[in-house]
Amino acid sequence: MLSLQHREKIAVEALYDMYSASLFGVISRIINDTAIAEDVLQETFVKIWHSFSSYSSEKGRLFTWMVNIARNLAIDKIRSKDFKNQNKNQEIENNVTFIDEQRNTVYKPELMGIKDLVQTLKPEQKLIIELVYFKGYTHVEAAEELGIPLGTIKTRLRMAILELRKHFN
Amino acid sequence: MKVEDLKAYIESGILELYVLGDVTPAEKLQVEEMASKHPAIKAELDEIERSMELYAEENAIEPSEHLRGRILGSLLTNFGDDNNFPTPTHAEREKVVVMQPDKEKETNFYKYAFAACLALLLASAVALYNLYSRLNDTNTQLSAMQAQNQHFSNTVSAKDNELNLLRDTSYKLIHLRGTAKSPESIMTVAFSPSKQKVVIDMEGLKLPANDKTHQYQLWALVGGKPVDLGVFDATADSSGFKNMKAIASADAFAVTLEPRGGSASPTLSEMVVLGKY
Numbered sequence: 439m440l441s442l443q444h445r446e447k448i449a450v451e452a453l454y455d456m457y458s459a460s461l462f463g464v465i466s467r468i469i470n471d472t473a474i475a476e477d478v479l480q481e482t483f484v485k486i487w488h489s490f491s492s493y494s495s496e497k498g499r500l501f502t503w504m505v506n507i508a509r510n511l512a513i514d515k516i517r518s519k520d521f522k523n524q525n526k527n528q529e530i531e532n533n534v535t536f537i538d539e540q541r542n543t544v545y546k547p548e549l550m551g552i553k554d555l556v557q558t559l560k561p562e563q564k565l566i567i568e569l570v571y572f573k574g575y576t577h578v579e580a581a582e583e584l585g586i587p588l589g590t591i592k593t594r595l596r597m598a599i600l601e602l603r604k605h606f607n
Numbered sequence: 608m609k610v611e612d613l614k615a616y617i618e619s620g621i622l623e624l625y626v627l628g629d630v631t632p633a634e635k636l637q638v639e640e641m642a643s644k645h646p647a648i649k650a651e652l653d654e655i656e657r658s659m660e661l662y663a664e665e666n667a668i669e670p671s672e673h674l675r676g677r678i679l680g681s682l683l684t685n686f687g688d689d690n691n692f693p694t695p696t697h698a699e700r701e702k703v704v705v706m707q708p709d710k711e712k713e714t715n716f717y718k719y720a721f722a723a724c725l726a727l728l729l730a731s732a733v734a735l736y737n738l739y740s741r742l743n744d745t746n747t748q749l750s751a752m753q754a755q756n757q758h759f760s761n762t763v764s765a766k767d768n769e770l771n772l773l774r775d776t777s778y779k780l781i782h783l784r785g786t787a788k789s790p791e792s793i794m795t796v797a798f799s800p801s802k803q804k805v806v807i808d809m810e811g812l813k814l815p816a817n818d819k820t821h822q823y824q825l826w827a828l829v830g831g832k833p834v835d836l837g838v839f840d841a842t843a844d845s846s847g848f849k850n851m852k853a854i855a856s857a858d859a860f861a862v863t864l865e866p867r868g869g870s871a872s873p874t875l876s877e878m879v880v881l882g883k884y
Contacts, residue, residue, distance in 0.1 A: 592620030
């Protein structure tokens with residue numbers, strides 16, 4: 439950790455090798471376009487590196503801090519004007535498959551394992567994880583989207599994560 | 608805080624939202640405060656974080672290999688921009704240490720070189736200005752000298768002419784003496800019958816100065832008749848010889864004071880000098 443704060447080159451390489459796949463997985467769930475997802479991963483590492491001094495291990499795990507940076511950048515990206523325009527400009531024929539891709543985040547063969555895992559969750563738990571973790575919804579937005587009270591959303595999210603905890607233990 | 612309250616707090620789902628970054632700044636501070644006060648909450652948070660981390664690991668997608676180089680490269684570039692470049696190896700660190708003073712020296716060298724150039728330019732400008740004013744002075748002196756020289760050569764050639772005239776044996780000098788009207792007056796006429804030339808010596812002239820309405824007129828007496836030889840002015844600073852009208856022979860020369868421009872015949876009462884050939 440000390441070496442990280444000294445911004446050693448070896449440390450940044452280690453950081454990348456340890457966390458790039460996990461972060462890229464999360465970013466790729468939010469952004470389907472690989473090239474844009476790669477850009478966001480790069481932005482994520484730059485931001486992590488520049489704001490490293492603001493991370494404190496007392497406040498939580500390093501990955502939690504990093505993945506929140508990645509998720510925020512990814513969500514900012516899909517909500518940005520450029521990204522929306524880009525999607526609007528797509529041909530109508532392409533839109534059918536594009537929408538399909540948006541709906542089925544588990545098309546990629548390398549993600550089959552997750553599909554299985556997510557399927558161990560109850561459907562409503564799966565949905566809340568999908569929305570909040572993969573689609574970048576806030577719980578308030580998810581509540582609006584699903585027409586469910588905020589309290590229920592929070593409980594479902596907690597139950598889903600408890601399921602995951604059980605699974606990993 | 609009671610154990611039940613803690614449990615209720617945990618079960619509210621706020622900790623999950625905290626881990627997902629989906630909380631307001633106020634809620635964030637509250638969770639952090641609770642976690643620091645209550646180990647149970649801290650432990651719960653850690654559990655949630657750990658499971659989300661494992662979940663992400665299961666979700667992991669290996670980014671393409673070219674991205675690794677690109678991202679690490681961009682980070683290294685950013686270090687350079689920050690001037691915070693971490694030097695990972697001893698060798699590179701040494702390089703940086705050696706390079707900096709070199710760069711400084713180089714900068715100093717250019718600083719001094721520039722200062723020297725500026726000083727040289729200033730000195731050159733001053734020297735050039737001095738040289739230019741000296742050249743101007745010299746030019747002025749030279750033109751003064753040339754004018755003087757011209758004046759001298761003019762004088763010398765005039766004197767030469769006078770001398771040649773005096774050496775010329777065909778000339779005869781006739782001294783005209785003052786008449787009763789002007790006994791002090793005297794003048795010299797040089798006359799060469801062979802060359803038919805009459806010249807008066809203006810420098811040796813001693814006549815009362817004439818006014819603006821009058822002029823002296825030289826006459827030659829040929830066979831008792833006066834012949835006009837031209838007019839002249841008598842002033843204090845007149846110099847040299849003056850050529851008069853030509854005549855082949857004369858018995859005597861006389862000068863009378865006439866209205867300016869001369870008269871057809873002499874006013875005898877105004878005769879000032881007279882001399883016989």
